[in-house]
Structures are given as structure tokens and as C-alpha cells.
Amino acid sequence: MALAKITQVTGRGVFVPGNDIDTDRIIPARFMKCVTFDGLGEFLFFDMRKNADGTDKPHPLNEPRFKGANILLSGTNFGCGSSREHAPQAIQKYGIRAVVAESFAEIFFGNCTTLGIPCLAASREDIAKIAAAIEANPAVELVVDVAAQEIRFGGQKVKTVIREAARDALVNGRWDPIGELLEGRAAVTAAAARLPYLVA
Amino acid sequence: MPKSLFEKVWDAHAVRSLSNGQTQLLVGTHLIHEVTSPQAFGMLRDLGLKVAMPHRTFATVDHIVPTDQFSEPFADPLADAMIKDLRKSCHDFGITFFDRATGKQGIVHIVGPEQGITQPGTTIACGDSHTSTHGAFGAIAFGIGTTQIRDVLATQTMALGKLKVRRINVTGRLRPGVYAKDVILHIIRTLGVNGGTGYAYEYGGEIFDRFSMEERMTVCNMSIEGGARAGYVNPDETTFTYLKGRPYSPKGAAWDEAVARWKAVASDPGCTYDDVVTINASDIAPTVTWGINPGQGISITENIPDPAKTKVADEKTSIEEALAYMKLKPGAPIKGTKIDVAFLGSCTNGRLSDFQEVAKFLKGRHVAAGVKAIAVPGSQGVGLLCASLGIDKVFRDAGFEWREAGCSMCLAMNPDKLIGDQLCASSSNRNFKGRQGSPTGRTILMSPLMVAAAAVTGAVADAREVFAVTNN
DSSP, rough: OOOOOEEEEEEEEOOOOOOOOOOOHHSSSGOOOOSSSSTGGGGGTTHBBBBSSSSSSSSSGGGGGGGGGGEEETTBBBBOOOTTTHHHHHHHHHHHOEESSOOOOEEEEEEHHHOOOOOEEEHHHHHHHHHHHHHHHHHEEEEETTTTTTTEEETTTEBOOOOOHHHHHTTTOOOTHHHHHHHHHHHHHHHHHOOOOHHO | OOOHHHHHHHHEEEEEETTTEEEEESSEEEEEEETTSHHHHHHHHHHHHOOSOOOGGEOOOSOOSSSSSOSSEEEEEEHHHHHHHHOOOOOOOOHHEOGGGGTTBOHHHHHHHHHTTOOTTTTEEEEGGGGGGGGTTTTTEOOOOHHHHHHHHHSSSSEEOOOEEEEEEEESSOOOOOOOHHHHHHHHHOOTTTTTTTTTEEEEEEEHHOHHHHHHHHHHHHGGGGTTTEEEEEEOOHHHHHHHTTTTTTHHHHHHHHHHHHHHHHHOOOOOEEEEEEEEGGGGOOOOOOOOTTTTETTSSSSSOOOOOOOOHHHHHHHHHHHHHOOOTTTTTTOOBBBBEEEEEEEOOOOOOHHHHHHHHHHTOOTTOEEEEEEESBBBHHHHHHHTTTTTHHHHHHHHHHOOOOOOGGGGGGOOOOOTEEEEEEESSSOTTTTTTTTTOEEOOOOOHHHHHHHHBBBBOHHHHHTOOOOO
């Protein structure tokens, strides 16, 4: 199965401000009572977006002007907490194709990469610049260039950082490692044979 | 060259380098549960793949099981579908399933050690961020996502970048009434909720040398709350004594060989770490959270932070957000904050010693009027041990509801949930917004004895005063 080479993501942005936005906030646990990931998109940030009576709370994802945004921007330590892949699955199924934040929690970052969602880190100042541009014109086109590790928008350009292993995997179309892991079968058998607890 | 345990275990399990520079890492032991694994079996079926080493994956149910209903079908049809789906996948692929009928069911991070499956020098993966718990045995244990569960099922390996290692020494003596939970809440408060990103934490020093396995598990459990994907303690005689005679522990001559290997896997004296932090145990007090992440903690004698008193803009915003959610008054003492619910359990503090310690002080006391108090053993095994020691009776007599094993109100995927903006004194690991099942529910994390103190007084209290604690 050939995977897409994700060299860049182009589209509109939406800024969800805040630090330490945890995976419980991204997808509350009660929506994980499912045996597939289908249909998780509508529950993205559910309790941040909805009141108990089902009416909308003020939230960027509820604003019509940000409808159709496919690039999510946020603060530090985005995706902390639970390892639930339901979080990046909900993000992807909602239609988000890239996440830009000041920093990312480890497990979340890995889960996103494996699903082909680039997570790029940018400075607070640069994220503020992008957020200001989106605020001024929600239709402004963002180019998240994974290969060049930069974001271009409205004639401006900011630097981003992405871990080299993830960048390599995304731009070369090997972000889902299953194919390569399966190819290592013989080496796995040999390695397992050297470990007494796996032999016994 | 002297090496850390992390490096030794990593090197022993590194199969080869992958094209993106990550390592194909052998996962010796794979643990699964009903929430994050059914989808992985679906992916496996879609790709037409088999489970590579079915005897190295162990399953149980914990997140969604009702703690007040044993029989199936469960009242919640979605939960019922999840347990049945996992049971079928385990059957189809030949995986050992610690189902409820086996008497060995429980929270996956309690079952693994209890069965002797968790062993030093091994790699362990599980689709749950609190997999770091198993590091207490000197294993390198990672929380993983569902696609990685698929990878482990299909290949017994996963793609991973090597972590750095931070040694955290806790030296000296803990003061009376201060527990392992306070140690880790203090560490997270000190190093921050993202201070551990990119690191494995190696915990050591006199405190850890003296800690029981269960105390070590409490600390390692919450490594991820400090951002560290893995956390471990070097194996020693305490570890070996705990493991001896457990169902999956090596027996006879194999036991002696295993102990020799386990001793050799500990970090070498003089090995280098990427970072070293030293904490004085006497600086640690009974700690409680006041905010919406586990790093927002204070000692029970401190006041709730006042955003007006900080000059750091970021900190001001996060304090304001947390206090608005928690409905707490800036600058007020945390002690005396009224609670609605007391929850004792979870993979952090749902083991025998947690209930045993509380029972010592709970005799003759009663849960305050208007407080709902529930005690949930982390496994059927823990429940049986408590029953054999009469601990369940102490809790029941004190007005606690004594339940069946499961994750329960830690993340409230089962019927145990907060209602509205109830405030819960909780021995669990996360105080995130909405964590305990109500979108406006509030959580204050603390040690089991502090939960009991809150339960009997109806407010956040200093357990040392409530129970006249004079020594540990």
C-alpha cells in the first residue's frame, strides 16, 4: 500500500488558544465507547463546544467563518494526557490535516504522525502572527510546508520545527510504519531468540 | 562503558534501524484492554494479518466495566458490545484473556504485576498512557496508540525514537503522613506537566530504595502526567521478593537465572544521564491539586494561587482558567473546601496497600453526611485480599460503597460518574476538565489517606490532623 507523500498541507486555519489542552478535552472519554473510530469527528472538543442542553458555547470551531478550516493552531503541550488515538482520529475525521502548536505531548505527536497528520511546532509569536492573519481574514490561505519546515500565509513566512524522523516519514510517504516493520520479520525472530524471557 | 537500565533494555530489544531513523523495537510483553484495542484487531483483519506472538499479548477489561454489576449483558449496550468484541478477538487470535470469570480481571496495570507478567529488563507496551506503571519493576513500558497496537499485534515490534534519561533522586526521609502519591505530585509540580517530554524518568535515591513495589508503581504510574512517556525504578531485592511465586514468574532453576539477569540489568554505577534532578524528601508535604492538570498542586497547608500575584502572563491565564473551572477562590486555603464525592481506587492507588493503609485509620470513623464515597479495588485479586483481611468491612462500616474491580470513576467510562459540578476528592491520576464523567465535574487529586480524610470530614482536610498520623 503506497502512502501519500505529505510534503505540504494547504488550506484555512483555525486557532484554538490555550496551553496543556489534553486529550480528554479533544475527545471526552464517553465518546470512546465504540469499536471503530468512524464518526468521532463530530465529537471533537465536544465539551468545549457544547453546553449540557446541546446549545453551542463560544468556541472557534463553532464560528461559521472558520468552517472548513483544515489546519488547527494552538498553544504549548498540545495533546497531553491519555494515549487515546481517538484524539487524533477525531481531529482527522473532523477534517483537520495539520496541527501547528508551540509544543506537543509525546504520545499524541507519535499517534498523529502514524496517521499522516503533521504536527509542527512554531514560536508563540509566530503562531500569534498566523492567528492575527486568520482573524483579519479567515479565508487567508496557509501553506504548511512540512518539507521546508515553514508556514507561508498572506505574504509572510514563519519557521517551524518537526522532529526529523517524523518529517522524513511524512514527506517520503512512510508515516505508517507497518510495511517496514513487517519486512523486518527475520530480524525480529533473531532478536527474540536472544531474549531468554521470550524463549522460555 | 557503564550504561543505564534504559540503555541496556533498549539495546537488547532494538531489532534494527528504520529508514526514518527510528528504531524497530521488540515489545516483549503486550497488554491490551477493551477501549483502545478492538479497533486494532479491525485494522489487522482489514490488512489480512495475524498476531505474530499471541502468547506475548495479555488482555483484560477495565475501563468500561460496571463496578456494581457483575453479570452480562451490561446495562450499557455500548459497553457490552466492547467487552464482547474483545473477548471474540482474543478467542479468534489465541490471546490469553483475564476475563471476569477467571477471577484475575482488573485494571491492566494492576493485573500485569499481580500475575508476574511484568518483569525487570523487559519492554512492555499497552494502549494506555499509564503503562509507565510497569517501570516500577525495571521494565521499559510505553503507552501507545491504537495503530501502534496493530503494529505490535502484527509484528511484536513498534517504531520508536530513543528517549533521553533523567535521573530523579529523592533523598532523605518522608515526613509522617506523606506518601508515594505526594512524591509524584510534588515531582510533577516541580518539573512541570511537560517537563518530561522526550525523557524516560529513572527514579532513585533512599526513598525509592525503601519503597514497596506498590509505592514504586504509584510513582511510575504518573510519569506521563509529567510528560515522561516512561518511568522506572532499578530492580532490587524488593522487586524479586514481590515477583517470587507469582503465576507467570519463572520457577525453579529458571528463577535463579532470571534473578541474575535482573540484577545485571540495573543501571551501572557511574553511568551517565542526560539530566539529574535531586529532591529532598523532607520538602514534600501531603499534596493536593487545585487546578485542571496534575502539575497544578500545592501542599495541604498552602493557599490557592492568586493570579493577581503572578507577573508571568501565561501563568496568570492558566491560573484564571483553572480557578474559573474549579470554582475556587484565589488566595483562599485549599483546606476546608467542601467535597461531594470521595473516590478511592484507580491504577495509581487501587492496590492492597492503599486500602490497607486507609483501613488502619478509618476504623470507627464515618463518611460525612452528604458525601458519596466509593472504594474500588483495582483488581479482583486486590478485592479478594481485602476481603480476606476484613478491609472491605472497615470501608463498608465507615459508609463507603465497596465495589467490583475496574477503572471506575478515574475516567468514568462506566456508570460511576460525577454529576453536574460535583467536587471529588480522588486518588486517581488526572484532574482534567470533565475527566470524571461530567463536563463540569471537578477533581482534586490526593493520596488515599487524604481522600479518606476528605470523606470523613466532608471537606479537603489534612489527614495528619484528621487521623492523628504520627508515623509512616
